[in-house]
Amino acid sequence: MRTLDQTTDEILNLAAAHFKVPRAGLEASDDFFKKLGIDSLQALELLTRLENHFGVELPDYEVAGVSDFRTLATRIQARL
Amino acid sequence: MDEFKGKSLSWSVADGIVELALDRAPANEIGLAMLDDLERFAAALPELESKASALILYSKQSAGFSAGADLRELFALVQETDAGSAAKGVREFLERIHAVLNRLDMSTLTTIAAVHGVCFGGGFELALTCDLIVADKMARFCFPELRLGLIPGFGGIPRLKRDVGNGVVRDLLLTGRSINATKALAIGLASQVAAEGEALRVARATAAQVTKFDRATAAAAKRFIKPLPAEELRHEIDIFCNLFAQPTVMQGLRKFVEATGAHPYLP
Numbered sequence: 001m002r003t004l005d006q007t008t009d010e011i012l013n014l015a016a017a018h019f020k021v022p023r024a025g026l027e028a029s030d031d032f033f034k035k036l037g038i039d040s041l042q043a044l045e046l047l048t049r050l051e052n053h054f055g056v057e058l059p060d061y062e063v064a065g066v067s068d069f070r071t072l073a074t075r076i077q078a079r080l
Numbered sequence: 081m082d083e084f085k086g087k088s089l090s091w092s093v094a095d096g097i098v099e100l101a102l103d104r105a106p107a108n109e110i111g112l113a114m115l116d117d118l119e120r121f122a123a124a125l126p127e128l129e130s131k132a133s134a135l136i137l138y139s140k141q142s143a144g145f146s147a148g149a150d151l152r153e154l155f156a157l158v159q160e161t162d163a164g165s166a167a168k169g170v171r172e173f174l175e176r177i178h179a180v181l182n183r184l185d186m187s188t189l190t191t192i193a194a195v196h197g198v199c200f201g202g203g204f205e206l207a208l209t210c211d212l213i214v215a216d217k218m219a220r221f222c223f224p225e226l227r228l229g230l231i232p233g234f235g236g237i238p239r240l241k242r243d244v245g246n247g248v249v250r251d252l253l254l255t256g257r258s259i260n261a262t263k264a265l266a267i268g269l270a271s272q273v274a275a276e277g278e279a280l281r282v283a284r285a286t287a288a289q290v291t292k293f294d295r296a297t298a299a300a301a302k303r304f305i306k307p308l309p310a311e312e313l314r315h316e317i318d319i320f321c322n323l324f325a326q327p328t329v330m331q332g333l334r335k336f337v338e339a340t341g342a343h344p345y346l347p
Contacts, residue, residue, distance in 0.1 A: 041107070041143055041144075041147075041197075041198060044198065044220055044258065045197070045218065047220075048217075048218050048219075048220055048260050049218070051260050051262070052217060052218075052260070052262070057259070057260070057263055059255065059257040060222075060257055060258050061255065061256070061257055
């Protein structure tokens with residue numbers, strides 16, 4: 001079972017790799033819309049990548065109001 | 081004609097396979113231009129059906145298969161006209177798109193949608209006319225219409241109900257949530273999941289398999305197993321038009337069209 005820190009770290013790694021931003025520049029508290037410079041379609045793409053990576057189903061209404069990596073990690077953690 | 085290139089799509093036929101490529105930026109929104117081209121394709125179908133065994137429907141836009149109805153165009157139409165004319169225009173559009181999608185649905189060809197990225201609303205409804213859906217692992221399916229105070233209007237509910245359980249239909253319709261390819265496969269919506277960027281290749285391999293069979297036999301099998309839910313499709317148009325008259329729809333359209341943030345495609 002992953003810890004919340006491990007889940008957060010995996011999200012940050014995945015986001016950095018896919019959206020081609022330096023991993024060192026990403027923090028758990030960052031607003032991923034701003035930090036990654038993504039729109040809602042790209043946010044859906046991120047959601048799909050996270051679902052595929054963690055093997056979970058994450059309804060988009062659960063993350064609709066979420067914009068920081070840490071809260072996103074808690075939503076995923078609740079489904080693991 | 082064996083080849084066509086319009087404003088929103090193109091098609092070609094080779095080796096018994098028709099390929100219809102949606103290609104209208106940013107995400108193949110289905111408005112009047114796309115409808116015009118789809119009608120051209122429907123008109124060409126009898127000739128194509130005499131030359132081919134399979135049809136692949138896919139998108140050349142990186143954002144996905146289709147984000148659905150062109151809500152910006154719809155909002156502009158409603159803004160420019162009085163309520164009566166807008167309602168008439170919406171019903172006419174629905175009658176036309178239903179005619180096209182019903183024709184695609186009933187084609188004698190074995191039809192395959194190769195879906196990547198967003199497959200939302202009207203785009204999802206277009207994919208549902210196909211006999212098989214091959215989903216890229218990054219595909220996402222959704223009926224977001226209730227967010228606008230509407231139901232899907234291009235035949236989506238009757239067609240989805242034909243393919244999967246009523247509970248699944250209620251989940252997608254009443255929550256407005258999107259699902260990924262893995263889920264789509266699990267509920268029987270998609271027949272295959274392809275690796276990222278591989279849906280078209282998988283669809284082509286499937287289409288090549290289809291060409292091996294006797295065409296009349298395949299068409300007879302399709303007619304037997306895939307009836308058109310004609311009565312429900314007609315009923316859907318009436319429900320949609322009744323809902324469209326409600327003020328919540330304009331509020332929802334305005335919210336979507338005027339959104340300046342990053343969230344218009346999120347619930």
